[in-house]
Amino acid sequence: MEKETIVDNQRVATGKKLKKMFGHIDYRNPPELCVIRDVVSLTSDKWSILILLYLGYFPVLRFNKLKKYVYGISNKVLSERLKVLEGNGYIKRQMYPEVPIRVEYSLTPFGQKYVAKLLELTEWMQLNNPIILSNKQKFQIK
Amino acid sequence: MEKETIVDNQRVATGKKLKKMFGHIDYRNPPELCVIRDVVSLTSDKWSILILLYLGYFPVLRFNKLKKYVYGISNKVLSERLKVLEGNGYIKRQMYPEVPIRVEYSLTPFGQKYVAKLLELTEWMQLNNPIILSNKQKFQIK
DNA sequence: CCGCATCCTCTCGGATACTG
DNA sequence: CAGTATCCGAGAGGATGCGG
Numbered sequence: 001m002e003k004e005t006i007v008d009n010q011r012v013a014t015g016k017k018l019k020k021m022f023g024h025i026d027y028r029n030p031p032e033l034c035v036i037r038d039v040v041s042l043t044s045d046k047w048s049i050l051i052l053l054y055l056g057y058f059p060v061l062r063f064n065k066l067k068k069y070v071y072g073i074s075n076k077v078l079s080e081r082l083k084v085l086e087g088n089g090y091i092k093r094q095m096y097p098e099v100p101i102r103v104e105y106s107l108t109p110f111g112q113k114y115v116a117k118l119l120e121l122t123e124w125m126q127l128n129n130p131i132i133l134s135n136k137q138k139f140q141i142k
Numbered sequence: 143m144e145k146e147t148i149v150d151n152q153r154v155a156t157g158k159k160l161k162k163m164f165g166h167i168d169y170r171n172p173p174e175l176c177v178i179r180d181v182v183s184l185t186s187d188k189w190s191i192l193i194l195l196y197l198g199y200f201p202v203l204r205f206n207k208l209k210k211y212v213y214g215i216s217n218k219v220l221s222e223r224l225k226v227l228e229g230n231g232y233i234k235r236q237m238y239p240e241v242p243i244r245v246e247y248s249l250t251p252f253g254q255k256y257v258a259k260l261l262e263l264t265e266w267m268q269l270n271n272p273i274i275l276s277n278k279q280k281f282q283i284k
Numbered sequence: 285c286c287g288c289a290t291c292c293t294c295t296c297g298g299a300t301a302c303t304g
Numbered sequence: 305c306a307g308t309a310t311c312c313g314a315g316a317g318g319a320t321g322c323g324g
Contacts, residue, residue, distance in 0.1 A: 010258060011201065017261050018199040044186040046317075050167055050179070056156050063286055071168060074318055079287050089277030100285040101324080110273060116156050117266045122178050124259045126166055129177045131252060135231025188297075205306050216298055221307055242305040243304080 042088060047073050048081050049118065052107070055091060056115035060106045090114060184230060189215050190223050191260065194249070197233060198257035202248045232256060 043049050047070060054069045055061060061069070067078055082105060085091045090111035096102040107115060125132070166178045185191050189212060196211045197203060203211070209220055224247060227233045232253035238244040249257060267274070 011198075011254060014198050014254065014258050014261060017265060018195060040191055041188070044188075044191075046183070046186070049182055049186075053167060053178075072318095075287060076289090076319090077317055080317090082287095087278070087281045088274070089281050095286095098285095099324095101287095103286060110270075110277065112156065113270075114266075117263050119156060121259050121263055122166070124256075125177050125181045128252075128255075129166075132177060132181065132230070135252065136229070139229045139231050214298095217307065218299090218309090219297055222297090237306095240305095241304095243307090245306060 042084065045081065047077060048085060051078075051081055051085065052090065052111065052115050052118065053122070055105060055107050056112070056119070060104045062105070063103055066105060085111075184226065187223065189219060190227060193220075193223055193227065194232065194253065194257050194260065195264075197247060197249050198254070198261070202246045204247070205245055208247060227253075 043052070050070050050073075051066065054066065058065075058069075063078070063082075066082075067073060067075070070078065082091065082093070086093050089108055092106050092108050092111075094104045094106070096104070185194070192212050192215075193208065196208065200207075200211075205220070205224075208224075209215060209217070212220065224233065224235070228235050231250055234248050234250050234253075236246045236248070238246070
């Protein structure tokens with residue numbers, strides 16, 4: 001019962017927060033009112049979040065190093081995502097015209113803040129790992 | 143060997159948090175060590191997050207109501223995503239065998255906690271909306 | 285070393301029609 | 305009402321080769 005009450009309170013708080021942002025998830029609104037779908041779509045692909053997380057840990061990474069860490073990503077996709085992330089101000093691309101060429105990627109200050117926020121979510125996932133796994137087992141009986 | 147240059151305090155804290163969870167984003171690890179990719183892949187599609195957010199605001203929603211709110215989603219995709227979300231313990235499906243049939247969807251307690259966490263991120267996005275938009279303008283000059 | 289150019293595959297998701 | 309059954313197209317993403 002006590003626990004239910006807590007959940008209910010949480011629900012109320014959540015509801016209030018949500019109410020204020022419904023405009024931000026409605027496609028029918030213009031882009032400047034529809035942030036969430038926009039940002040979500042930016043990093044809701046298979047790799048972007050991982051790229052950001054690794055750049056959050058290693059302050060500076062070169063292309064091939066990044067490719068090594070983000071295990072499984074292809075040349076094409078990595079360079080694509082890097083361009084998008086750069087084009088939205090999450091990461092910085094520093095090119096040194098040496099021979100052979102050297103390119104260093106790093107988070108912008110804005111990107112760092114985003115990663116910090118992202119971490120709060122991923123930490124929660126980590127913490128709830130057992131629950132997540134047991135949920136899978138419990139519900140996916142078919 | 144990666145030389146880690148510490149930029150600022152925030153970066154340090156972020157780095158420490160990240161270090162502890164690298165196992166969780168590495169595909170080469172078994173699933174029970176690789177939560178983040180798993181959870182990310184679960185909700186990194188076009189619609190799941192929106193479904194969860196609406197269910198976070200309206201405690202109970204029926205199929206067609208949900209379809210109305212999550213504007214633009216098709217029958218097929220909605221029922222698909224609902225099944226996956228249910229199969230992973232995020233939402234509950236309550237069926238009443240009346241005529242016509244009635245089905246109510248709601249968040250599980252676990253799903254509620256997840257939405258609460260999600261909200262912290264989306265609120266940040268909302269708060270930083272102006273920065274995000276100006277970043278787009280500043281960097282995407284083409 | 286960085287990453288573009290191709291080509292190719294395959295999944296996601298949209299549209300429509302139909303059923304218990 | 306709450307989905308299922310098909311069909312279809314677009315585009316994300318993988319593999320490989322090349323070029324500055």
